[in-house]
Amino acid sequence: MTKVLLVAEHDGAQLNLATAKALSCATQIGETDVVVFCDGANAVCDAAAKLSGAQRILKVSRSENAKPLAAVFAPQIAEMAADYTHILVPSTTFGKDIQPRVAALLGAPQVSDIMSVEGPRKFKRPIYAGNVIVTIDVPEAAKVVGTVRTASFKAADGGASAEVVNVSVDTDLPTHTRYIALEAHASERPDLQSANRVVSGGRGVGSAENFALIYSLADKIGAAAGASRAAVDAGYVPNDMQVGQTGKIIAPDLYIAVGISGAIQHLTGIKDAGTIVAINKDGEAPIFGVADLGLVGDLFAIVPELEKQLG
């Protein structure tokens, strides 16, 4: 029988929305338990218990689990895997760090970035920066170990009330890796990965100061702010704003790309967006090849005007 174990992502206080999205994938496969590795974190377990589709919430609370270290979580997940046919985790930097370690401990191949479930052991996933979609069959001999491309799934609804069960996993844990700090850049804006609207700026924006233009438009329409890699590399914005193959893969209802040329590595991050708007002074920019609405011109004139007219 198919039994799925989904590893929840959280920061100790809040359940990450990626978990609810990955749960939608998991429940398409079979009955799913959600495991929360934590030190306390009752609020996180309660939030997970509300997600519809989860059978049980397994709480593995021990001091070593206070921070997400792959070398610490992986042996515990591998130990719990005995009772499951499938182990899933969201394909976020959290999941990408942990899951291959689990796969190696289990001697199983890993399916990265599951974008659709074609059968209990059959999935589709993107390769070559999303330019090719390939169908994967996991042989019967192996456990299914995978990461879920969250932009491909809608978040599971709330309103349920699954049971929270305390589970102890007695595995020796390594001490060779120590968590020091997280430098999160505080932002009042919506979270890039779950926002319905995103305004992104590229190299064309020209400077960190000029990004005020992007933030201002974003705030006007309640959007998250994103960026191209070029804008991050140039130091205009922090790394956590990068959208694309090696940044965040997002699927907002509205994506406004400002001064972004539209390299394939960027486009792969926004393929599932509802409406894409491009503002670029170069009418030949590849971004116009995917944009639903394009406006050719100088962003420094267009963006303030757009903000004004949206008022």
Add this chain to the structure above:
Amino acid sequence: MKIIVCIKRVIDYNVRVQINREGDGVVTDGVKMSVNPFDEIAVEEALRIRERGEAEEVIAVSVGTSQSQQQLRTALAMGADRAILIETDDDMQPLVVARVFQKLVEREKPGLVLMGKQAIDDDANQTGQMLAALWNRPQATSASKLELTGDSARATREVDAGLEVIEFDLPAVVTTDLRLNEPRFVKMPDIMKAKRKPMETIALSELSIDLPTQLAQSNYEPPPERQAGRIVDSVEELVAALREKGVV
């Protein structure tokens, strides 16, 4: 201390990848091949560590066909001291590659293994973590900063929430993110010099690897196309169109 750097031969990132007629792979004939961009960053980082006097030797390794020698030569031209090719014509998925690297690590006993966070062909983002697990050593993935301090190291990792700092004992596996460094350009004399550097070739079969189950991959297809929409002439028209779609 020795550093092992893992180099994968991949289709150059500027190439528009084409699916073959059979739909069971992509076209590679006559296509430009390169060192995986993240691996070039790994080589650069290893060289900088050696140039700071914190390592003595940089060994570039690759698992693949004999043609991967070209990419190993690039690493040697950049400054790696020697290269090892584990030769095979078979499709190599991350768990197999990690088992190969585990053998090499047992043989070479490096203080650090540097590799890319992901190969831009399979976009798997697995091999480094798998090696770390098999080797039972620490990992620092998606590193954008790395400092060695004797027996341990400190890395800044690019994570979704920002920048995470971890400290770990050596030996360890570190995978590179794009902002770790900017790889140097290879100069002509270095290419000539690289031809005389040692390159060892080992057949995969000689390593007696326990071959794990591999995933079956089929039905290569293009992603659903997004149609280009329309170009509007003014901000007014843009706002009207957005309102009509109900997205603002």
